[in-house]
Amino acid sequence: MPYQWPNRSPLQRSGWVVPQEEGTSTDGETLLCGIAGAFSFGAAASPIDRSVIDRLSEHQRKRGPDGAGVWSTLDGRVTFAHRRLAIIETTAAGIQPMNDATGRWKVIFNGEIYNYMSVRADLESVGRVFLTNSDTEVLINAVAHWGEAGLLRLRGMYAFALWDCVEEELWLARDPYGIKPMYYAIDRGTIWFASQARALAECAPVDIGRDAAGLTGFYLWGHVPEPFTWWVGIQSLPAGHLLRVRRGENQPVAKAHFRIEDAFLNANPQPLASGELRALLLDSVRHHLVADVPIGVFLSAGIDSTVIAALATEIGATLQTVTLAFDEYAGKAFDEAPSAERVSKSLGTCHRTVRVGREAFEAMLDDFFRAMDQPTIDGLNTFIVSRIAAANELRICGPSASWGPPLLHF
Numbered sequence: 278m279p280y281q282w283p284n285r286s287p288l289q290r291s292g293w294v295v296p297q298e299e300g301t302s303t304d305g306e307t308l309l310c311g312i313a314g315a316f317s318f319g320a321a322a323s324p325i326d327r328s329v330i331d332r333l334s335e336h337q338r339k340r341g342p343d344g345a346g347v348w349s350t351l352d353g354r355v356t357f358a359h360r361r362l363a364i365i366e367t368t369a370a371g372i373q374p375m376n377d378a379t380g381r382w383k384v385i386f387n388g389e390i391y392n393y394m395s396v397r398a399d400l401e402s403v404g405r406v407f408l409t410n411s412d413t414e415v416l417i418n419a420v421a422h423w424g425e426a427g428l429l430r431l432r433g434m435y436a437f438a439l440w441d442c443v444e445e446e447l448w449l450a451r452d453p454y455g456i457k458p459m460y461y462a463i464d465r466g467t468i469w470f471a472s473q474a475r476a477l478a479e480c481a482p483v484d485i486g487r488d489a490a491g492l493t494g495f496y497l498w499g500h501v502p503e504p505f506t507w508w509v510g511i512q513s514l515p516a517g518h519l520l521r522v523r524r525g526e527n528q529p530v531a532k533a534h535f536r537i538e539d540a541f542l543n544a545n546p547q548p549l550a551s552g553e554l555r556a557l558l559l560d561s562v563r564h565h566l567v568a569d570v571p572i573g574v575f576l577s578a579g580i581d582s583t584v585i586a587a588l589a590t591e592i593g594a595t596l597q598t599v600t601l602a603f604d605e606y607a608g609k610a611f612d613e614a615p616s617a618e619r620v621s622k623s624l625g626t627c628h629r630t631v632r633v634g635r636e637a638f639e640a641m642l643d644d645f646f647r648a649m650d651q652p653t654i655d656g657l658n659t660f661i662v663s664r665i666a667a668a669n670e671l672r673i674c675g676p677s678a679s680w681g682p683p684l685l686h687f
Contacts, residue, residue: 341361448519460511468529578613
C-alpha cells in the first residue's frame with residue numbers, strides 16, 4: 278500500500294505542515310537519538326546528582342520522540358540517560374540503556390551500524406549470545422569480544438557511552454567521520470557528556486566562559502572547529518576518537534581509534550576500473566537503506582540527491598521523496614521543484630513538494646537560532662527541510678546533500 282502522508286492543517290500562506298501530535302519535534306531540528314550521562318571517577322568526587330542528568334535528558338527531548346530511559350549504578354557514581362528514535366528493532370526490545378546477555382556491559386548509543394547483521398553472525402560463530410535484534414546489542418558485543426579492535430569492524434555512524442561493570446570503566450567513542458556528535462566536560466573528578474554542547478552548558482556544572490579558540494575558529498571558518506566548542510569547559514570528542522575513563526584515574530585523555538587522514542596518506546591510489554565507482558556507490562546506498570521503517574530521500578534535483586534516489590530505487594527501495602521550494606523562486610531558474618518532480622516521476626517515487634513563502638521563512642528564524650547548538654553560518658536550509666520532515670513524521674539519517682540529509686527514515 279502506498280505511503281499516506283499525514284493529514285494535518287497547513288500553516289496559513291506557507292503550505293508546510295505544522296506538527297500537532299505529542300512527541301513530534303516542533304523546533305525543526307533533525308530527529309536523532311540523544312545520549313547523556315556522567316561518571317564520578319575521582320576518588321574524592323561525589324555521586325552523580327541525578328537531577329542534572331534529568332535536565333540533560335529533558336534538554337535533548339526533541340532528539341528522541343520514541344522513548345526515554347535512565348540507568349544508574351548502585352553506588353550512584355555512573356548515570357546514563359537516553360532519548361530514543363527507533364530505526365532498527367523498533368519494539369520495546371530496543372530500549373536503552375541496554376546491557377549484553379552477561380550483564381557486564383551497559384550502553385547508550387546514538388547512530389546506526391549498517392553492517393550489524395554480518396558482525397552479529399561473526400560474533401554468534403564464536404559463542405556470543407543475543408537477546409534482541411538490535412544493532413545496539415551488536416555494538417556491545419563487538420566491544421566485549423574484540424575490545425577497541427571491535428570499533429574497526431563497525432560500518433556506520435555512531436556516538437556511544439559504554440560502561441564496563443567489571444573494570445569500572447567508561448568508554449566514550451565517536452565514528453571515524455564524526456557524523457554523530459559527542460561532547461564532554463571534566464570537572465573535579467566527574468566527567469559529564471551529552472549529544473549537544475548547549476545541553477552541557479545549560480544543565481551541567483561546567484565552565485561556560487567563552488572559548489577563545491572556538492570563537493576564532495568561527496570567525497575564520499564559519500563554524501566552531503573540534504575539539505573546541507563555544508564554551509571553554511566543554512570539548513568535542515574528535516571524529517574517530519575514544520575516551521576511556523577508569524575509576525580513580527587522574528586526567529583521562531582521548532586517543533584516536535581511526536584517523537581518516539592516515540587512511541588517505543597511507544593509501545596507494547589506483548585508477549578506478551570501469552563501473553567501479555558505480556559499484557561503490559551502490560554498496561554505500563545499500564548499506565544506508567538498512568532500517569525497520571520505510572525509507573525516503575530529500576530530493577533537491579542536484580547530482581548528489583538524484584544519484585542517491587536513483588541507486589536506491591535500482592536496489593528495490595520503495596522511496597518517499599520530499600522537495601523544499603521557496604515561493605520567491607517559483608517560475609525562475611533557481612526553482613528546483615520542477616526538476617525534482619521530473620526526477621521523482623522518472624524514478625516512480627511517492628513525492629511531495631513543500632513550498633515556503635517569505636512570511637513563513639521569517640517566522641522560522643527565531644526558532645532556528647534557538648535550536649542552534651553552536652554558532653554556524655550554515656544549516657538554515659537543513660533546519661527548514663528538517664522541520665517539514667518532522668511535521669510529517671519523517672525520521673532522518675545519512676550523509677549531507679545540497680540542502681539537507683538525502684537519506685531519511687519515515
